[in-house]
Amino acid sequence: MDRRTLFAAIALVAIGMVLGIVLVSHVGSGSAIGTVLAQSRPSTSARLGAAQPPIQLSESVRQLNRVFVEVANAVMPSVVGIRVVSKDKESRDIFEFFGPFRRFFEEQEPESTPPPRQAQGSGVIVTEDGYIVTNNHVVAGAKDGDIRVFTYDGKEYRAKIIGRDPLTDLALLKVETKGLKPAYFGNVEDIQVGEWVIAVGNPLGLRSTVTAGIISAIGRGGLGVIGGDPYAVENFIQTDAAINPGNSGGGLFTLQGALIGINTAIATTTGFYQGYGFAVPVDIVRAVVEDLMEDGKIDRGYIGVQIQPVDAVTAKAIGLEKPQGAIVSNVLPGGAAERAGIKVGDVILEFDGIPVKSPNHLQGLVATRRAGQTVRLTLWRDGKRMEKTVTCAVGKRIQPLPSVPTRRTPRRKRKQRARWIWTSWASVSDRSRSELATSWR
Numbered sequence: 001m002d003r004r005t006l007f008a009a010i011a012l013v014a015i016g017m018v019l020g021i022v023l024v025s026h027v028g029s030g031s032a033i034g035t036v037l038a039q040s041r042p043s044t045s046a047r048l049g050a051a052q053p054p055i056q057l058s059e060s061v062r063q064l065n066r067v068f069v070e071v072a073n074a075v076m077p078s079v080v081g082i083r084v085v086s087k088d089k090e091s092r093d094i095f096e097f098f099g100p101f102r103r104f105f106e107e108q109e110p111e112s113t114p115p116p117r118q119a120q121g122s123g124v125i126v127t128e129d130g131y132i133v134t135n136n137h138v139v140a141g142a143k144d145g146d147i148r149v150f151t152y153d154g155k156e157y158r159a160k161i162i163g164r165d166p167l168t169d170l171a172l173l174k175v176e177t178k179g180l181k182p183a184y185f186g187n188v189e190d191i192q193v194g195e196w197v198i199a200v201g202n203p204l205g206l207r208s209t210v211t212a213g214i215i216s217a218i219g220r221g222g223l224g225v226i227g228g229d230p231y232a233v234e235n236f237i238q239t240d241a242a243i244n245p246g247n248s249g250g251g252l253f254t255l256q257g258a259l260i261g262i263n264t265a266i267a268t269t270t271g272f273y274q275g276y277g278f279a280v281p282v283d284i285v286r287a288v289v290e291d292l293m294e295d296g297k298i299d300r301g302y303i304g305v306q307i308q309p310v311d312a313v314t315a316k317a318i319g320l321e322k323p324q325g326a327i328v329s330n331v332l333p334g335g336a337a338e339r340a341g342i343k344v345g346d347v348i349l350e351f352d353g354i355p356v357k358s359p360n361h362l363q364g365l366v367a368t369r370r371a372g373q374t375v376r377l378t379l380w381r382d383g384k385r386m387e388k389t390v391t392c393a394v395g396k397r398i399q400p401l402p403s404v405p406t407r408r409t410p411r412r413k414r415k416q417r418a419r420w421i422w423t424s425w426a427s428v429s430d431r432s433r434s435e436l437a438t439s440w441r
Helices: 003-028 034-042 057-077 089-098 100-106 282-295 312-318 336-340 359-367 430-440
Strands: 079-086 118-123 131-135 147-150 154-165 170-176 196-201 209-221 236-239 251-252 257-267 279-280 304-309 325-329 348-349 374-381 384-389 419-422 425-427
Touching: 034 154, 057 079, 057 196, 057 209, 057 251, 118 196, 118 257, 131 257, 131 282, 131 336, 154 282, 170 282, 196 257, 209 359, 236 257, 257 282, 279 282, 282 359, 304 359, 325 336, 325 359, 336 384, 348 359
Parallel strands: none
Antiparallel strands: 079 118, 079 147, 118 131, 118 425, 131 170, 147 154, 154 170, 196 209, 196 251, 209 236, 236 279, 251 257, 257 279, 257 419, 304 325, 325 348, 348 374, 374 384
16 A cells, blocks of 8 residues: 555544544534434334223213123123033034034034033022022033033032023022122013123133123014924013124123023024124023022922913903003913913913913913913903902913915025024034134134
């Protein structure tokens, strides 16, 4: 390297050092360059998002929100998850409610070695020492060793079946523990259409899920949900709170935290929630649970009549101001009603002072009485009211009258008809359930 090149290199280095010193000193003193560089550096004090929410909630809305939070926290410990592992035929029948998905699951294993079927549902704690009410279809075909109960605090218990009532689709289980938090039983006569409710359960295996909605209707019946048995008790509370497979046996609660129903079924064209859920009302739940706790059996009383709705034409013809009650279309020979003097053509207006709204409403009221109990019926006969006292008898079935097509019978099938499905969640394995869940996203 010649002398000129060496001097040039030294000069460049010196100039660079001077510029560096000048630049650093100006950055520290807040020069324009320093400001630009400082702005380019990330700052932990920078504000992200807007300074205020776009909407300021009124105090009344805040209070309503707090009510939902409080009631959810209050009732979740009273609802449990239930898992049933069974190879019985009845458990396969539950699985078949899921229609086309059944084939998807069954392809996972050869037919020669069928895997255990898992039915998952929910239940509601009714006593602090371990009695739990759920749907009968959740535990159908299960043995005591097949049932596991999972409480809100994550504990697992082996449960045994105390008794079942297929006609109301209810069952009573027992786990050996104490200190559980039972639900508070509400009064079904106090609820109203439009009232806010929450549904709590374990849909699709998602533990302790809370959904909200309103009571859409009261006294839904004649749906054929419970096996199509003419003596099945169907007097459901309808709600639009989201209910899906796995919610079966879970609770429907008011905003006071009162249990008003056991979630049981949905009406759907897809197999999943479409806004129409149905719960067994709490008065029937109470009667069934008390009966099963006593001896594991149902001692339901019957009055021995077959009934039909009163339409506007019939009401006018017999002198009623409006359609109400249930008209007697058949009387069981030698039954409780015949002994009390009830005749075909009588309209039952009241049951123990409670106005009868429909045949299924009367059916639900009768389901709360045991054999041997006395009830007071208010009748409409020959244009005037009268009362009869009936002692409920042990159930004897009347041969159903042949069905007669009505003007409401559809003339042709709809392209997509809603079907009623129970809301237990059946699967073969965790892997199959995971694969199907992926397809829903």
